[in-house]
Amino acid sequence: MSQIPFSSPRDTFTLVGGVKIPCIGYGTWQTAPGMTADCVAAAIDAGYTHIDTAWVYGNEPEVGEGVRRSGRARESLFITTKHWVTERGYEKTKTAIDTSLKNLGLDYLDLYLIHWPCVEKLRPDWAEVNGDTWRAFEEAQRAGKLRAVGVSNFQEKHLRALFDVCSIRPAVNQIEFHPGYTQPETVRFTQEHGMVAEAWSPLGSGAVLKAPVLGEIAAKYGKSPAQVCVRFALEHGVLPLPKSTDPARMAANLDVFDFELSAEDRARLTNLTPSGFSTYLPEDAPADAIA
Ligand code: A2P
Numbered sequence: 001m002s003q004i005p006f007s008s009p010r011d012t013f014t015l016v017g018g019v020k021i022p023c024i025g026y027g028t029w030q031t032a033p034g035m036t037a038d039c040v041a042a043a044i045d046a047g048y049t050h051i052d053t054a055w056v057y058g059n060e061p062e063v064g065e066g067v068r069r070s071g072r073a074r075e076s077l078f079i080t081t082k083h084w085v086t087e088r089g090y091e092k093t094k095t096a097i098d099t100s101l102k103n104l105g106l107d108y109l110d111l112y113l114i115h116w117p118c119v120e121k122l123r124p125d126w127a128e129v130n131g132d133t134w135r136a137f138e139e140a141q142r143a144g145k146l147r148a149v150g151v152s153n154f155q156e157k158h159l160r161a162l163f164d165v166c167s168i169r170p171a172v173n174q175i176e177f178h179p180g181y182t183q184p185e186t187v188r189f190t191q192e193h194g195m196v197a198e199a200w201s202p203l204g205s206g207a208v209l210k211a212p213v214l215g216e217i218a219a220k221y222g223k224s225p226a227q228v229c230v231r232f233a234l235e236h237g238v239l240p241l242p243k244s245t246d247p248a249r250m251a252a253n254l255d256v257f258d259f260e261l262s263a264e265d266r267a268r269l270t271n272l273t274p275s276g277f278s279t280y281l282p283e284d285a286p287a288d289a290i291a
Helices: 036-046 060-070 090-104 126-142 156-165 184-192 212-221 225-235 247-252 263-270
Strands: 012-014 020-022 050-052 078-083 109-114 146-152 172-176 196-200
Touching: 036 050, 036 060, 036 247, 050 060, 060 078, 060 090, 078 090, 090 109, 090 126, 109 126, 109 172, 126 146, 126 156, 146 156, 146 196, 156 184, 172 184, 184 196, 212 225, 212 263, 225 247, 225 263
Parallel strands: 050 078, 078 109, 109 146, 146 172, 172 196
Antiparallel strands: 012 020
16 A cells, blocks of 8 residues: 555645645646636636646646636646747747746746757757756746746656756656556656656546556546546656546546555556557657647
8 A cells, every 4th residue: 555645635745945836736738729718717616726737738828817717816826837849048948938927927937847858869969958948947936937947758868967057956857657657767766856756647648547457446446547547646656737628527536535556556557558658758759749
């Protein structure tokens, strides 16, 4: 059995630097245009205090509208967005941060992430490019525009190269993580170096939910396959960002604090035949085609 130090979705991980981040977030990737504001407002109603978006999702204005519509105090919510690959480098990144703040209608972000690392295959000076982007992140954090800064889809070598040049360490590494695709080396490296690992597509974009093993395990605990996936991430110390457009599912995906997976069931989920894998890898994917 694996206990987790949380009993509510509003319980927090503490990021390096002391910022607290709610242990489950609401993801907004692939929510149909025109639906995001309603979804974000409904998610906040359902109990989410942590919302994750990205410039490339094209929904930052709608996320901001959903936040305002919720009527919640700004400081009671945790909002993350991400820097896109076309905006790499110091000067462009400074502008990208201001653009995202304006899109969201916010004075500050709780967390800002490099969405994908620049990699060797794209540019021989990839490490320098990531370092230049990061310098603008650090400056914006010092200026109070970003409470915490981090990365997404970084593997060990990308993180090591950033550590060599940064003066503020990344607080988070957000990666694809779900039953059958758990990137154990990257999760281990991330956590051993004081970062919080976050899971995008913790439900394998819905595809994983259909796996018979997942159905069997879910029935055993009297929970749904989606709840098992959310719990599975938390039991790995990984912060899940499930998404749903359905208010009842949004709420159900937070109801994961009344059961614990056995070590055997966790292993079965870890070793599940991969399904729901996005196929996005930092070294292989064409940089402009990946979100
Ligand atoms: P829907 O929006 O219709 O609920 P991920 O978070 O891994 O990207 O997965 C999101 C997908 O999983 C969406 O297609 C979403 O569909 C579906 N989903 C989310 N929560 C549940 C749930 N509790 N039961 C079934 N499907 C779900």
